[in-house]
Amino acid sequence: MSKKSSLKFGLIIGLIIFGMIILKTEGRATVNSDMEVLSYTKPTSAAYELQARPDTTELINFVNLIIPDQLSRYNIPGMTISVVMDEEIVLSKGFGRSDYLPPKFVHNQTLFRIGSVSKTFTAIAALQLVEDGLLDLDTDINDYITAFQIPETFQEPITLRHLLTHTPGFEEFPAPVVYAVPVPLTLEEILMDNMPDRVNPPGVISSYSNYGIGLVGYLVQEFSGKSFEQYVEDEIFYPLGMNHTSFRQPLPAALLANMSNGYYDDITEQNFEIVTLPSAGACSSTASDMAIIMMTLLNNGTYNGTEILQNTSVEMMFSKQFLPQEHMSGVGFGLYEFYPNNVKAWGHGGDTIYFHSNMILFPEEDFGFFISYNSYNGVYAKSEFFNAFIETFYPYSSQTPTPMVGYDKGLNQFVGYYISARRYYSYKEITAYTTDEVIFIVNLSSWFETSFYIATSDGYLQFSNIDFVQVEPDYFREASGVYDYEMAFVRNSNGEVSYLYANFMTSLVANEKIHPFYYESGGVYAVIIIASSAYFLSMLYWAIEAIIDSRKKKEKKPILQNISKGLVAGVLILNAIIIAIFVPMSSSKILLEAETISDLGGLIAMPIIVLVLIAGMIVLSVLSWIGIGNTERKPYGKLWERIHFLILIALSAIFIFAFAYWHFLGY
Numbered sequence: 001m002s003k004k005s006s007l008k009f010g011l012i013i014g015l016i017i018f019g020m021i022i023l024k025t026e027g028r029a030t031v032n033s034d035m036e037v038l039s040y041t042k043p044t045s046a047a048y049e050l051q052a053r054p055d056t057t058e059l060i061n062f063v064n065l066i067i068p069d070q071l072s073r074y075n076i077p078g079m080t081i082s083v084v085m086d087e088e089i090v091l092s093k094g095f096g097r098s099d100y101l102p103p104k105f106v107h108n109q110t111l112f113r114i115g116s117v118s119k120t121f122t123a124i125a126a127l128q129l130v131e132d133g134l135l136d137l138d139t140d141i142n143d144y145i146t147a148f149q150i151p152e153t154f155q156e157p158i159t160l161r162h163l164l165t166h167t168p169g170f171e172e173f174p175a176p177v178v179y180a181v182p183v184p185l186t187l188e189e190i191l192m193d194n195m196p197d198r199v200n201p202p203g204v205i206s207s208y209s210n211y212g213i214g215l216v217g218y219l220v221q222e223f224s225g226k227s228f229e230q231y232v233e234d235e236i237f238y239p240l241g242m243n244h245t246s247f248r249q250p251l252p253a254a255l256l257a258n259m260s261n262g263y264y265d266d267i268t269e270q271n272f273e274i275v276t277l278p279s280a281g282a283c284s285s286t287a288s289d290m291a292i293i294m295m296t297l298l299n300n301g302t303y304n305g306t307e308i309l310q311n312t313s314v315e316m317m318f319s320k321q322f323l324p325q326e327h328m329s330g331v332g333f334g335l336y337e338f339y340p341n342n343v344k345a346w347g348h349g350g351d352t353i354y355f356h357s358n359m360i361l362f363p364e365e366d367f368g369f370f371i372s373y374n375s376y377n378g379v380y381a382k383s384e385f386f387n388a389f390i391e392t393f394y395p396y397s398s399q400t401p402t403p404m405v406g407y408d409k410g411l412n413q414f415v416g417y418y419i420s421a422r423r424y425y426s427y428k429e430i431t432a433y434t435t436d437e438v439i440f441i442v443n444l445s446s447w448f449e450t451s452f453y454i455a456t457s458d459g460y461l462q463f464s465n466i467d468f469v470q471v472e473p474d475y476f477r478e479a480s481g482v483y484d485y486e487m488a489f490v491r492n493s494n495g496e497v498s499y500l501y502a503n504f505m506t507s508l509v510a511n512e513k514i515h516p517f518y519y520e521s522g523g524v525y526a527v528i529i530i531a532s533s534a535y536f537l538s539m540l541y542w543a544i545e546a547i548i549d550s551r552k553k554k555e556k557k558p559i560l561q562n563i564s565k566g567l568v569a570g571v572l573i574l575n576a577i578i579i580a581i582f583v584p585m586s587s588s589k590i591l592l593e594a595e596t597i598s599d600l601g602g603l604i605a606m607p608i609i610v611l612v613l614i615a616g617m618i619v620l621s622v623l624s625w626i627g628i629g630n631t632e633r634k635p636y637g638k639l640w641e642r643i644h645f646l647i648l649i650a651l652s653a654i655f656i657f658a659f660a661y662w663h664f665l666g667y
Contacts, residue, residue, distance in 0.1 A: 053365045054393045056090045059083060066388055067095045074377040077263050078106040082287035083369045087299055089291045091369075098260035098374065100267050109244055111251070111259040111284045112372040113273060114357045115350025118247070118283035119213050120293070120317075121232055123164055123334025125220045125279075127313040128235055130160070134223045137161040144219055147188050153198035160219070162202040163212040164333040165322040166508050169200035171425045173211040175433065177281070178352055179274040182249065183433045187218055187228070190276055190433070199425045205490070205499055205510035206322060206331055207421040210280040217279020228279050239306050240292050245285040249274050259284060262354025263375040273352045276433070281350060290359065290370040298366050318346055318363055324499070325488035327475050329507040335361070336508055340386075341396040341484050349382070356382045400481035407470040408459030414489055415461075416593060417519050418500050418511040419451040426589045444590055451514060454500070463487065498594040513593035517586055517662045524658050528575075531651040535572040538648060539565070558636050560628075564620045568648060570613045575655055578606050578664070593663070607664040614652045621645055 054062065063081060070076065078096030082089060094106025129135040135144070140157035142149050150158055154169065162168040175194035183190065196211050217228045224231045229247040237245050246255055250272055261269040275282035292303055297317070301309030320330025320337065329337040335346045347360040347368075356378030361368035369389075373381050428442035452463070460467040461476055468476035468487055474497070478485035490499040490510070500511040542565050549556075556562075585591075624636040624645070635642060659665050 052393070053085070053362070053367050056085070058393075060091060062389070062392060063091065066385060070381045070384065071096050074375070074381050075265060076373050076375040076377055076381060077267065078110075078260060079371060079373040079378070079381070080106050080108065080110055080112055080260075080287040081369065081371045082108065082291040082294075083367075084291050084294045084298070085367050087295055087366070089288070089295075092287045092291055094287065100261075100269070106260060106374075108287045109258055111244060111255060111286055112357065112374060113262065113352045113355035114283050114285050114290070114359075114372060115281045115352050115355060116210075117290075117348045117350035117357050117359045117370075118279070118281045119350075120297075120334040120348050120359065121236060121247075121283060122213055122216050122220070122228075122279040123317060124236060124309055125224075125228075125232055126160060126164065126216050127309060127316070127333060129220060129223055131310055131313060135160055135219060137164075141215065141219070144222065148192040148195075150195070151198060154201040156201050156203065158198075158202045160216065161321065163209075163216050165331045166206050166208050166212060167203050167322050167331075168209060168212045169198050169202045169204065170196040170207070170209045170211055171199045172196060172423055173209070173214075173277070174424070174428050174430060175276065176430065176439070177210050177276055179276050179433070180271050182274050183276050185433055187214070187221065187278065191215060191218055197425060200421070203322070205421055205512075206324060206508050207510060208506075208508045209422075210277050213280040214277035217277070220279070229282075236308055237289075239308055240296060240303050242285070242289040242292050245283065245289045247278050247282045247284075249278065249282055251284055255284065258286075260355075260374045262352070264354065265376050270354050273354065275352070281352065287370060287372075294359065294361060294368040294370060298361060298363060298368060324501045324507060324510065325475070325490055327472070327486060328488050328501045329503065331507055336506065338507070339484075339503065340390040341394045343390065343394045351379055358382045358386055360386060396484045398481050401469055401471045401477040401479065403469045404471055404473070411456045411459070411461060411470075413497050414454055415456055416516065417448075417451045417453050417514040419447060419514050419590065421499075421510040421512050423447050423590070444587065447590060448514075448518065452511075461487070492594045494594065496594045498592065515586070515591035515593055515595060515663070517582070517591060521662075524661060527654045528579075528658055531654040532572060532575065534651050535568055535648060538644070539569055539572065560620060560624055560636055561641075564617060564624070564645060567613045567617045567620065571610055571617070571652060571655065574606050574610045574613070578610075582662075595663075604664070607659045610655060610659070611665075614649070614656070617645070617649050617652065621649055 063083075067079060067081070071079065076096065077100065078094060078098050080094045081091065082093075083091040092108040094108060094110050096106055098104045098106045098110050126135060130137060138159050138161055141159060141163070142152075142157065158168045173194065174196055175190070185193075191211070191214055194211075196209075200207070220231055221228045224235075226234065232247055236242070244255060244258065246252065250256065251259055259272070262273065263270060296303040296308065297314060300311040301307055301314040317333045317335050319332055321333055322331040324330075329339060331337070332346065335348055337344070337346050339345070343362070344364055345360055345362050347358060350357040350359075354376055355372060355374055356376075357370070357372035359368070359370045371382055371385055372378075424442045424444070424447075427444060429438045430440040430442065431437060432439050455462045457467060460469055460479055462468070466483075466485065467479040468485070469479040470476050474489040474491070476487045484503070486503040488501050489497050490501065492498040498513055500513070501507060502511075505511070621642070624642055627634045627636065
């Protein structure tokens with residue numbers, strides 16, 4: 001394997017592991033794996049070197065080559081797939097088993113849990129109500145909700161547009177999304193009792209939100225007068241003839257007979273998973289039914305003469321309703337965009353614990369496919385399938401990027417650790433729905449294990465040992481041009497680099513720059529301890545000296561020297577207070593690069609006061625050396641005392657450095 005291939009392989013594996021840690025930490029499953037990495041691995045066979053949509057024969061050969069191999073390598077019992085082209089189903093079949101005992105094999109009417117692909121149906125339902133004038137995309141959702149209200153944490157209200165694009169600014173949902181048994185609570189009760197904190201103004205960054213889509217389902221339910229499950233059946237599934245698709249949990253008996261079992265990483269059958277926010281991921285469907293919805297979307301909302309959505313609404317689903325950065329992929333309604341190897345595609349991924357799915361649409365080519373695997377390991381297989389498909393039929397053409405003028409200047413502003421915005425922002429105890437039993441404790445330190453580091457190297461940014469060159473301000477491409485990797489940085493309102501997006505990660509989740517307080521601070525702590533110790537020992541010596549002088553009734557020190565000692569005491573005490581306040585604060589909340597101490601309660605006054613005291617120390621030292629105020633114009637005190645004070649002033653530079661490094665000075 002060449003060095004470049006090794007680097008690429010390492011990046012892909014590292015990012016996949018990163019995404020899996022985010023999604024499945026401590027056995028907690030979310031309904032989607034949209035942290036999945038859209039990096040592009042080479043297929044197992046290089047038999048196809050096409051650069052256009054495959055024809056039916058080529059596609060079937062590809063599927064028959066890769067799928068059996070995947071099921072074997074990943075120990076996956078079964079999967080299902082459908083492909084549509086030009087308003088026709090060209091492939092709809094199953095591979096492997098849906099049940100082991102008695103043995104049953106997957107076919108195109110076998111139901112699989114499709115996880116967050118369900119959100120596409122939720123978006124369609126919401127847009128139908130927008131078309132009917134019952135909902136509006138840009139109205140404060142609090143105007144629609146009567147049973148409870150979303151806190152007005154920020155001046156800007158949350159709207160349906162924000163919910164559909166995952167930009168409402170919520171932290172992660174503070175309750176289980178996938179449950180082993182039905183929850184005896186209404187959707188309204190779940191939403192009201194488990195409301196996540198608002199941590200960002202709406203519309204600023206994307207942060208995948210199951211709770212947000214749960215709210216969309218609730219609005220559909222409230223304004224249609226039907227349960228969400230009934231509404232999608234009446235207005236989407238039945239009109240289209242999707243008779244083997246349902247959001248109901250558990251499934252009706254007629255559908256349950258064809259439901260595939262889910263598996264972990266062996267052949268042990270698992271329980272039917274209950275998604276506690278149905279509109280976020282409760283749908284069960286078949287390859288054949290998913291082919292119908294793909295053809296409907298590719299045909300502007302109409303299938304077999306039945307229109308479920310107007311053309312303008314479908315266009316909104318396939319358009320950039322939220323664009324994090326002009327060079328990055330956008331987020332539509334119920335779909336998100338990506339450009340693998342410069343091929344325009346839209347789609348949605350979906351994951352429960354045991355089922356892993358992808359629906360990928362190529363609207364410009366009137367083509368799409370749906371895949372779903374019935375095992376925990378399917379999370380790897382589904383990404384591999386997509387990557388192999390892209391590399392086989394749409395191989396990347398190497399393009400060496402042209403660096404911008406001054407591409408190597410100011411790179412330090414991008415350097416640092418970045419962490420997913422889809423997370424908890426403070427300490428949480430996650431409890432069961434019907435008891436106070438704590439089933440999971442959110443340990444903030446575990447989130448740091450999922451962070452990644454951006455470094456500099458000879459005028460380039462470096463990520464996972466791959467160099468990126470700046471081709472436009474804040475926009476970087478892989479330097480050699482061999483790989484289709486791009487990174488873009490987004491600044492906050494103060495012009496500070498705050499967020500990172502990349503085309504090998506999803507556009508649904510921003511990556512936030514972590515406050516430097518959390519990393520590479522070991523050396524800073526060490527020198528602070530040295531300086532503080534010198535200050536403390538000096539104060540201790542002066543205190544003992546004062547006691548002795550008092551007992552011997554010696555003449556008091558000049559006021560200039562006493563003030564100097566008071567300044568030293570003030571610097572030490574204020575530093576201790578700052579650290580004592582900030583350390584617990586940083587342990588209860590992950591602070592970000594753009595956050596200064598002023599954002600955390602106005603404490604910026606303390607380090608500024610320390611700077612004033614240090615300046616006072618410098619002034620008094622100068623005065624003591626030239627003897628200002630001394631009738632004989634002689635320096636105050638003994639020579640070693642003045643040198644001692646100079647040493648303390650020199651050590652104070654350590655405090656200034658620490659304040660600057662930790663952004664305690666207001667930037």
